[in-house]
Amino acid sequence: MGRAPRKQLDRGKGLDRRTLLIGGGAAAGLLLAWGAWPRTYAPNLAAGPTETIVNAFLKIDRSGQIIVVVPQTEMGQGVTTVLPQILADELGADWRTVAVQSAPISPLYANELLAREWLASDWTRLLGDAGRWAIDQYATRSALMLTGGGTSIPMFHDAYRDAGAAARVLLCKAAAARWSIPWESCDIQEGLISDGAQRRMKIGDVAGEAMAFDLPPILPYRQGQDGRLAGQDLARLDTPSKIDGTHNFAADVRLPDMVFASIRQGPIGDATLAGLDDRAASSVTGFLKLVKQDRWVAAVASNWWAANKALDLADPVFTLRGTAVSSEGIDAALEAAFSKSSGRRLYAQGDLEPVFDGATILASEYQVDAALHLAIEPPCATARVTEGGAEIWMATQAPGLARDAIADALGLSRDAVTLYPLHAGGSFGRAMDWDVGVQAAMIARDMGRPVQLLWSRLEDVIQDRPSAPARARMAAKVGRNGAIEGWLAKVAAPCAMTQTWARIADGKLPHEAAQDGAESANRLAVAGMVPPYAIPNWAIDHYPADVGLPLGFMRGNARLHGTFFTESFIDELAHLANIEPMSFRIQMLGGNPRLAHCLTTAAAMGGWQGGVAGSGQGMAAHMINGAYAAVMVEASMSGDRLSVGRIIAAVDAGDPVHPDIARQHIESGLVFGLAFATGASVSYAHGLPTRAILGRMNLPRLADIGEVSVEMIRSTADPAGTSDLVAPLMAPAIANALYTWTGQRIRSLPLVGTP
Amino acid sequence: MTKFTVNDRPVQYRMDPDTPLLWALRDASNLTGTKYGCGTGDCGACTVDIDGEAVRSCQLSIANAEGRFVTTVEALSPDRGHPLQQAFAADNVSQCGYCVPGVIMAASVLLRRNSNPTDEQIDAAITNICRCGIYPRLRGAIKRAGRIMRGEERIAAAPPPGITPEEAARSVPALGRSASPPKRQP
Numbered sequence A: 001m002g003r004a005p006r007k008q009l010d011r012g013k014g015l016d017r018r019t020l021l022i023g024g025g026a027a028a029g030l031l032l033a034w035g036a037w038p039r040t041y042a043p044n045l046a047a048g049p050t051e052t053i054v055n056a057f058l059k060i061d062r063s064g065q066i067i068v069v070v071p072q073t074e075m076g077q078g079v080t081t082v083l084p085q086i087l088a089d090e091l092g093a094d095w096r097t098v099a100v101q102s103a104p105i106s107p108l109y110a111n112e113l114l115a116r117e118w119l120a121s122d123w124t125r126l127l128g129d130a131g132r133w134a135i136d137q138y139a140t141r142s143a144l145m146l147t148g149g150g151t152s153i154p155m156f157h158d159a160y161r162d163a164g165a166a167a168r169v170l171l172c173k174a175a176a177a178r179w180s181i182p183w184e185s186c187d188i189q190e191g192l193i194s195d196g197a198q199r200r201m202k203i204g205d206v207a208g209e210a211m212a213f214d215l216p217p218i219l220p221y222r223q224g225q226d227g228r229l230a231g232q233d234l235a236r237l238d239t240p241s242k243i244d245g246t247h248n249f250a251a252d253v254r255l256p257d258m259v260f261a262s263i264r265q266g267p268i269g270d271a272t273l274a275g276l277d278d279r280a281a282s283s284v285t286g287f288l289k290l291v292k293q294d295r296w297v298a299a300v301a302s303n304w305w306a307a308n309k310a311l312d313l314a315d316p317v318f319t320l321r322g323t324a325v326s327s328e329g330i331d332a333a334l335e336a337a338f339s340k341s342s343g344r345r346l347y348a349q350g351d352l353e354p355v356f357d358g359a360t361i362l363a364s365e366y367q368v369d370a371a372l373h374l375a376i377e378p379p380c381a382t383a384r385v386t387e388g389g390a391e392i393w394m395a396t397q398a399p400g401l402a403r404d405a406i407a408d409a410l411g412l413s414r415d416a417v418t419l420y421p422l423h424a425g426g427s428f429g430r431a432m433d434w435d436v437g438v439q440a441a442m443i444a445r446d447m448g449r450p451v452q453l454l455w456s457r458l459e460d461v462i463q464d465r466p467s468a469p470a471r472a473r474m475a476a477k478v479g480r481n482g483a484i485e486g487w488l489a490k491v492a493a494p495c496a497m498t499q500t501w502a503r504i505a506d507g508k509l510p511h512e513a514a515q516d517g518a519e520s521a522n523r524l525a526v527a528g529m530v531p532p533y534a535i536p537n538w539a540i541d542h543y544p545a546d547v548g549l550p551l552g553f554m555r556g557n558a559r560l561h562g563t564f565f566t567e568s569f570i571d572e573l574a575h576l577a578n579i580e581p582m583s584f585r586i587q588m589l590g591g592n593p594r595l596a597h598c599l600t601t602a603a604a605m606g607g608w609q610g611g612v613a614g615s616g617q618g619m620a621a622h623m624i625n626g627a628y629a630a631v632m633v634e635a636s637m638s639g640d641r642l643s644v645g646r647i648i649a650a651v652d653a654g655d656p657v658h659p660d661i662a663r664q665h666i667e668s669g670l671v672f673g674l675a676f677a678t679g680a681s682v683s684y685a686h687g688l689p690t691r692a693i694l695g696r697m698n699l700p701r702l703a704d705i706g707e708v709s710v711e712m713i714r715s716t717a718d719p720a721g722t723s724d725l726v727a728p729l730m731a732p733a734i735a736n737a738l739y740t741w742t743g744q745r746i747r748s749l750p751l752v753g754t755p
Numbered sequence B: 001m002t003k004f005t006v007n008d009r010p011v012q013y014r015m016d017p018d019t020p021l022l023w024a025l026r027d028a029s030n031l032t033g034t035k036y037g038c039g040t041g042d043c044g045a046c047t048v049d050i051d052g053e054a055v056r057s058c059q060l061s062i063a064n065a066e067g068r069f070v071t072t073v074e075a076l077s078p079d080r081g082h083p084l085q086q087a088f089a090a091d092n093v094s095q096c097g098y099c100v101p102g103v104i105m106a107a108s109v110l111l112r113r114n115s116n117p118t119d120e121q122i123d124a125a126i127t128n129i130c131r132c133g134i135y136p137r138l139r140g141a142i143k144r145a146g147r148i149m150r151g152e153e154r155i156a157a158a159p160p161p162g163i164t165p166e167e168a169a170r171s172v173p174a175l176g177r178s179a180s181p182p183k184r185q186p
Helices: A079-091 A112-119 A122-126 A129-141 A152-179 A203-210 A239-243 A304-314 A327-337 A352-356 A399-410 A435-447 A457-462 A496-504 A510-519 A559-576 A581-586 A593-606 A659-678 A727-742 B021-028 B083-090 B100-113 B119-125 B135-149 B165-171
Strands: A051-055 A058-061 A066-070 A098-102 A187-189 A192-194 A200-202 A259-264 A270-275 A287-292 A297-301 A317-321 A344-349 A362-368 A380-386 A389-394 A417-421 A451-454 A470-478 A484-492 A537-543 A617-624 A627-638 A641-652 A707-712 B003-006 B009-012 B047-050 B053-056 B069-071
Touching: A051 A152, A051 A203, A058 A152, A058 A203, A066 A079, A079 A098, A079 A152, A112 A129, A112 A152, A112 A496, A122 A129, A152 A187, A152 A192, A152 A203, A192 A203, A200 A203, A239 B083, A239 B100, A259 A304, A259 A435, A259 A457, A287 A304, A287 A435, A297 A304, A297 A435, A304 B021, A327 A470, A327 A484, A352 A470, A352 A484, A352 A537, A362 A559, A380 A435, A389 A399, A389 A435, A399 A417, A399 A435, A399 A496, A435 A451, A470 A559, A484 A559, A496 A510, A559 A581, A559 A617, A559 A727, A581 A593, A581 A617, A593 A617, A593 A627, A593 A641, A593 A707, A617 A727, A627 A659, A627 A727, A641 A659, A641 A727, A659 A707, A659 A727, A659 B135, A707 B135, B047 B100, B053 B100, B083 B100, B083 B135, B100 B119, B100 B135, B119 B135
Parallel strands: A066 A098, A259 A451, A389 A417, A484 A537, A641 A707, B003 B069
Antiparallel strands: A051 A058, A058 A066, A187 A192, A192 A200, A259 A297, A270 A317, A287 A297, A344 A537, A362 A470, A380 A389, A380 A451, A470 A484, A617 A627, A627 A641, B003 B009, B047 B053, B047 B069
């Protein structure tokens, strides 16, 4: 089946042909033009003797191997397949010749899209384009390489297509020169350059000389659908090593003379090391040393279990300043936030006051607990520090910031620190923080030999930086015809993304970062809460808080709580208005046909019975940055046990580059969202979580997953990020389903108590 | 003390006998395909085959492994040719891949006993925790592996390791002129 040609994107960045050509004549040091403010960045890709650097995203080996360079962190989302696929499609490569390599740290790979989302403040927004430009410049100049928020494909799609197109033109020119024909008659398919007739030449045969040619002023994209790789379910490049156990995660690195370390960082908050039992630790076979810092202690041994056992025996004692975090304290801080003067109206439309004045208002209060990441790979880093500098092997979603933090901690220049980016075993936002890399480097320096630091699961649960706990006061006025005339959402929550930034970019300690953000309202804390529905008067208020628990970047971020509030409350209003919940939504989605289509598709696939009592069916829908989704579930309760029998998702996320990986994102998000709805959180007392056993977090296992149906709606729109899309929809969909089953409205997450 | 067989080789670990098998495999034998996820026997990332049983290697001390036969994911097949490995590739199961070796080891024990398991039997055998959510594809892939074992289906989804550039060039027209140095004569 043919694919409709993708429409040309608006290229606001003003890329010119020199941007694409940074490798040609590398000895001469070609310059890179960058947007409206030309700056020069030398490419820092390493190349073997038979490799030609085409540009920042591509090397070609004389043998014909296509080596695509990817700055984004592979966490299972398939980015090390999809970005190479975009390039290989435009180049005309044979997929079997495509390899992928992690990018070095360079301004060329800055993720301006996520930086804008993260750093846009009121003043940059007021400045409009100039504000955006300022953030972009900041992101670029500080080599702000970031992975998260589903931004990788929207951010880099064009760059990889352009890199592939530039390479194709240059290779065609080189082949055409050999054949003495015009280059325009040449084409590349399956890695072979053709002259438009019978002659063929391998890419690798002319790769070395291709860089001597110039690019045309306007870069031509491939025409035609023959042999295209985009839109195909190609083999993931990371699959072979993941099925035979050879995929190297940070804990799988083995260096000569390397030893193993485990760490304790005390309770949550402003904790410092007070004392420990040195002698007990030294009784462990294989124990080598305790490495002490102000805020942590690590034991080093010839194997990790011995190191961890030595720590247990050393039984370190910490002094905690300030209030110890507790669940009651978190609740109280959120409640108190509503009466603080720092609350602000961040989004509004129309005028709520006259609508609400003297009217009957439906009001509901919701609460969401902090949710843990619980990636199966705990934080880990391997480090070697010598007089010549430091080398760190770790998975990080912010490699530039991690490298800078390690350099600062060791007192080294940034150039003296080499960070080898590894793939993450899950992460889900956890690897935005770089503490484990800094700690590993400091221990390695102390030991004078390579060290692998692995956090125990206990340490991971204590020192996780969960998603924000949040409380909402929702209020609405519904008119006689069932139309919502006014909508007000007041949300008390810390801003987890602001805290994360303060830690990873400004080096704040976790408790400092939490305190610093306690007085400023922030749009990131209520992201996605602008209702997608046509409501004439609405407002979203944020009341900031410090709950004493440092919080972090998470799959879905603030949408995890925001979507629960919005989509649960909409369901309440539908039942109040006595209108079937899907029609209730659809009647307000006249201006949003893509979201309406997702809803009707999910309902049709799932056999939607109209949300009637006893059906056990519930739905939820929303959109994120050009991606639309609706989820329908069938859920039931028997005693305290919740079971979700069927999950149906309908998604419109544009025309995906790799449809099956997009589908994996959706399946993955549904399961992640189920865990968020039913567990993945703990209670806190005396500065510690009250439990840390992974088996007691209500995480779904295979037996908990019934029928899962995913419909990817065909679209010709540009591909949107899908990794964060559906996870936030599961909690409201299940809560809405349980309302029809039990008649009880559950307004807090997790929906059920953990065992 | 603590002598047993790992991947068909006799081993003796000079470690504290209380050391869980997981850490002997990972840190002494460098068999890093077996993963640490929780240390409490919950996640199953450390699952290995011991005498035909799926065992969470973080829960068994090397003292208690005395005399037994341990098989890790590294020895499941020499060439990624195990039906489960091929089925996982064909169905695009893995995401981050961290839990996958443990899942494959648990499933391999199941299929050796019963190459045609029901959903309920699969659910009972695979109690591993996966946070990426490979579950929706998991039963299908395990059943597909069962069909391969029963000879009802043949797939070649993931290539074996160790293909030389010369071999690759023979089947991929775009490849040629090897970049690697010429092979040394034996």
